[in-house]
Amino acid sequence: MRKPELAAAIAEKADLSKEQANRALNAILDEITQALSRKDTVTLVGFGTFMQRHRGARTGKNPQTGEPVKIKASNTVAFKPGKGLKDSVN
Template identity: 65%
Template sequence: MRKPELAAAIAEHADLSKDKAGEVLNVILQQITEAVADGQDVSLVGFGTFNIRERSARTGKNPQTGETMQIPASKSVGFKPGKALKDAVNG
């Protein structure tokens, strides 16, 4: 499912126009993005939690040449699914 399909499903279930549902979806995604970028965890009960995960610097290997290289420390976004989502996926 892509973003326009999700907006259409929201419009159908919430009795909104597709344009309004698209706006709502964009605002939700923007707020999640801003909160996680500010270092906050975003927890949607039953769905899951978005958080920042930090990776330390490490030594890696260039797959083309085989030479070792330093991979700098970085941040990544993690997602931990909630119980309801896990149960829905596992049947």
């Protein structure tokens, strides 16, 4: 499912126009993004938790040549699914 399809599903379930649902979805995603950039975690009870994680510098390998490559430290986003989401998938 892509973002426009998700917005259409929200519009149908929440009795909103597609434009209103798209604005609401964009607002939610923007707030999650801003919270993660501030190093806050975002917990949606029953769904899961988004958190920022730090990856340390490490040595990788170039798959074409096999030579070692230095990979810089970086931040990434992790998602830990909640019990409700895990149960609905299994």
